[in-house]
Amino acid sequence: MNDCQSIIDGLKDAVFLYEAGTSKILFVNKSCTQIYGYPAQECINGGLRLLISNKEEYCDEEEMMLIQKASKGERITLEKELQNVKGDYSYGEISVSQIEINSEQLLLFSIRDITAQKKAIAALEDRELLLDSINHNISEGVYRSYSEGGLIYANDAFAKMFGYESAEDIMNVKSLDLYAKPKERKGMTQTLKEKGYRSNVENHFKRKDGSTFLGSNSFVLTSDHEGNEIFDGAVRDITHEKKAAEKLNKVNAELLERNFELDQLVYKTSHDLRSPLRSMLGLTNLMKVENSTLEVNYFEKIEDRILKMDGFIKSMLDYSRASRMELKMEQVDLKDLTAECISSLEYLDGFKEFVIIENYQFREATIDRLRLAIVFSNIISNAFKYRNPKAKECYLKIDVSSDNELLKIVFEDNGIGIAKKYLDKVFDMFYRATEMSEGSGLGMYIVKQALDKLNGKIAVESKLGIGTKISIEIPEMNMGLK
Numbered sequence: 001m002n003d004c005q006s007i008i009d010g011l012k013d014a015v016f017l018y019e020a021g022t023s024k025i026l027f028v029n030k031s032c033t034q035i036y037g038y039p040a041q042e043c044i045n046g047g048l049r050l051l052i053s054n055k056e057e058y059c060d061e062e063e064m065m066l067i068q069k070a071s072k073g074e075r076i077t078l079e080k081e082l083q084n085v086k087g088d089y090s091y092g093e094i095s096v097s098q099i100e101i102n103s104e105q106l107l108l109f110s111i112r113d114i115t116a117q118k119k120a121i122a123a124l125e126d127r128e129l130l131l132d133s134i135n136h137n138i139s140e141g142v143y144r145s146y147s148e149g150g151l152i153y154a155n156d157a158f159a160k161m162f163g164y165e166s167a168e169d170i171m172n173v174k175s176l177d178l179y180a181k182p183k184e185r186k187g188m189t190q191t192l193k194e195k196g197y198r199s200n201v202e203n204h205f206k207r208k209d210g211s212t213f214l215g216s217n218s219f220v221l222t223s224d225h226e227g228n229e230i231f232d233g234a235v236r237d238i239t240h241e242k243k244a245a246e247k248l249n250k251v252n253a254e255l256l257e258r259n260f261e262l263d264q265l266v267y268k269t270s271h272d273l274r275s276p277l278r279s280m281l282g283l284t285n286l287m288k289v290e291n292s293t294l295e296v297n298y299f300e301k302i303e304d305r306i307l308k309m310d311g312f313i314k315s316m317l318d319y320s321r322a323s324r325m326e327l328k329m330e331q332v333d334l335k336d337l338t339a340e341c342i343s344s345l346e347y348l349d350g351f352k353e354f355v356i357i358e359n360y361q362f363r364e365a366t367i368d369r370l371r372l373a374i375v376f377s378n379i380i381s382n383a384f385k386y387r388n389p390k391a392k393e394c395y396l397k398i399d400v401s402s403d404n405e406l407l408k409i410v411f412e413d414n415g416i417g418i419a420k421k422y423l424d425k426v427f428d429m430f431y432r433a434t435e436m437s438e439g440s441g442l443g444m445y446i447v448k449q450a451l452d453k454l455n456g457k458i459a460v461e462s463k464l465g466i467g468t469k470i471s472i473e474i475p476e477m478n479m480g481l482k
Helices: 002-009 030-036 040-051 060-071 115-137 156-161 182-195 239-290 296-324 334-343 369-385 420-425 443-453
Strands: 014-019 024-028 076-083 089-101 104-113 141-146 151-154 197-206 212-223 229-237 329-333 355-360 364-368 395-402 406-413 457-463 467-475
Touching: 014 030, 014 040, 024 040, 030 040, 030 104, 060 076, 060 089, 060 104, 089 115, 141 156, 156 229, 182 197, 182 212, 212 239, 329 334, 329 369, 334 355, 334 369, 364 369, 369 395, 369 406, 369 443, 369 467, 420 457, 443 457
Parallel strands: 355 395
Antiparallel strands: 014 024, 014 104, 076 089, 089 104, 141 151, 141 229, 197 212, 212 229, 329 364, 395 406, 406 467, 457 467
16 A cells, blocks of 8 residues: 555646545545645545535535446546635546555546646637638638648638639639739749748739639748748738729829819910900000090099909919929029019009119029019019008018028018908908908919928018018028129
8 A cells, every 4th residue: 555655646647545435535645735735634634525526516416426437447537627725726637447455446536637738728719719700700811822732721701702602612723723814923932932921912813703803912931840831811802992093093184184274274364365455455555645635534444454354364374373383493583583573563553653672682593483473473563552652652672681591582561561360361362451452362372372382481570551571481492692
């Protein structure tokens, strides 16, 4: 008996000897005390209720059935949830067999801790459930295939994407046969061997019925336990996405073409309308001088209406140019540009009495001439239109300077000014800041559009009845003295 106990005591599994006749435990090994956390004597005193039964689910009938079967020579194996001294639960595989020691029939209980095994099985089952969910629920086609050969795994979405009823139906198809352009598969294989993975590669695939579709293919290169190269990947049908994108690109291209045509129409219409208007304006001025018998007042009214229409058409033309045309950087003489803008206004009544004071730190800058001319022309025109009739001398100061590679232009007049409550609206389309305004309301809006294209900034300061100051900064201009 002692020799037997010594052997049992050295076993890794929990082992104890049970005497059926007396319903007593005769001996427990060290592993048994370690698993349960009880001292050996307490294990012996606790009996089967303590060692093989969950205390909350203990059943005398179950214990009796187990002992009877084992006593008849049956080898019994079962799994039970066990509880240690701390109340923690574990899983044990219990084997019961009958042995004879010193002519005495005893039952040998062997308990192997299978908690880790049970957890591994549970984790495996969870993975199988996840795989089953992927197989049946996601829309992307998931696959595994040999780098040279056929499929190893495919989910249902992959099979249906290629026109097959189920994953089983597609498993016998060679991977190369799924490609409408087999060269794509061969090229992909070579690239994958070099990089190890590819993402969102567009491939042309072939369905069971021969029809084709465009798919986004992402995959990685791995290997199985035998060292065979394997592709793990996912395919997404992007046929409809590509068609939608192509349609959108086509619509955008058509819109660009229509915008260009519209620009051309505005440009041509503006010129065609302005030409006869300016001819009429010239004739009107000539008639006022040469025909004193006619009522000059009528000609002045005609002239006024022509000027208003001409100004509106010019605003439309400036808007089209400022918002649509690409930047064209060129060397510009700022003083000459100012002179051109002034000359276009000299025919207006009273303009010759309007004083313009110019100061240039430099005269040349590399800039978009058209947009800068739009800025100068509109601001100079506004300064004249809204001059103060009560002032002894109406003037506009233009100061051009530079600071840290910024072109700085300041326009300052002594006109009627703008009320403070209107200052934040002066750049709104069709907004007129004064009741005296008879213009289109586009001028300062167009100025802002032009400066935005030049990455410029503009600020307006004004006091009603005193005048207005407009400060402009345009970055990264090449400037030079002349």
